[in-house]
Amino acid sequence: MPAAKRMRMARSRRCSPRRILACGAFAVAASSVAALHVVRPDLAPVSRRLSEYANGPYSDLMLIAFTATGFGLLLLGRTVRREAAPWSTAASSLLIGAGLGMAVSGAFKTDPAGLGTRAEVVHSAASGLATFAIITAAGLRSVTPFLNRSGARRDVTAGALGMVSIGLGALSRPLHHTPWTGLSQRLLWLALMAWLLRTAWTVEALPRHPTGRPDGSARR
Template sequence: MATENAGKGLRSTSVALATTALACFIYAAVALLTLHFLRPDYAPASNFISNYAVGRYGWVMTTWFLAMSCGLLALAAGLHTSGLRSITGRLGIFLLLVASVGLVVSAVFPTDIAGAPSTRSGAIHDQSFLVNVGSIFMASILLSVSFATHPAWRSFRGIAWILTVLILTGFVIQFLTLHKGMPYGLANRFFVLVLLAWLFGVTLRLRSLPPV
């Protein structure tokens, strides 16, 4: 009975954490979409989404970073309570935590707009961008591997790998377009789109996870 009650408690905790993460990611998606209407002067093809943090309505983009950070933190905690205990699972969860911290750094240190003087804040933001992208990309791979070893997650591994391949595609496209004259802004938005798809997919699965 005690073991059963403990299991129900962990399940309730996982659902609560997944719900929190889902709320954060929904806010992030709505905020980012809204910024495209609030700042039509930022051409999507030639501006990273980070540029929205500079100038009018910059606070909206700042809250986007913070919402993503909180969402990753809640998701990492939820995945841990769901029973992912393999080495790959633990490493994937750890990398989500790394990205969560990195997103706070991105929020605190705004980027430099193209053509503006380089600043220490912009340099730190660029470094955090690389950490965030790399951490989440590696986390998606490691967690997809770990899903195959956990009974409650095994049926989700196919979807997880499809979403991970999309993140890989976005990752490659993003770095191939990091040149002047290339549509790096669109590539950036594609990467964020597939990243959100992965986050929503994993979070929704966590909320509906069957008991083992």
């Protein structure tokens, strides 16, 4: 049996616990936010931002969402680092950084009145940087395989979700202080969460070889 076929078969049999846990974490986060839309009808989805769920009743659900997202990002970042692709290290670092940012953001509640308190500043900065890092990682993984000849697998679905995330991310800033800020943020995170789930489920982490490269090829 050819070596390439044996490697593909080994990869198909290996569904690592890390990948399963990452998908589970993202599913928990998405479910928590969906539940908040049901139990907090006082916050209009079009005009109110997601962070406002961190205040008032059921705030623990938002803490679960932040924590689960951060945990999933850390797991996904570790898995992406082991991919046989030239952009895996950069994407991995961005995802791990985003995971830490989400954890920090969840630890600091946003101010209900929108005042510039220390907690508000830390929360907004951490969540903003985390979101930017995820968008950048999605862009790297979506665009780079089409620009090089490394043989990296091209996931059209993940690529499309990454491009949509970039577009929605570009619209998010100008819409931040408008009556549409909540809708733009929710659409962005819907695309990002779909991309994270797709990537976590399909990412192929290869075993390390003595050469130091995931695919076992020698350095040139």
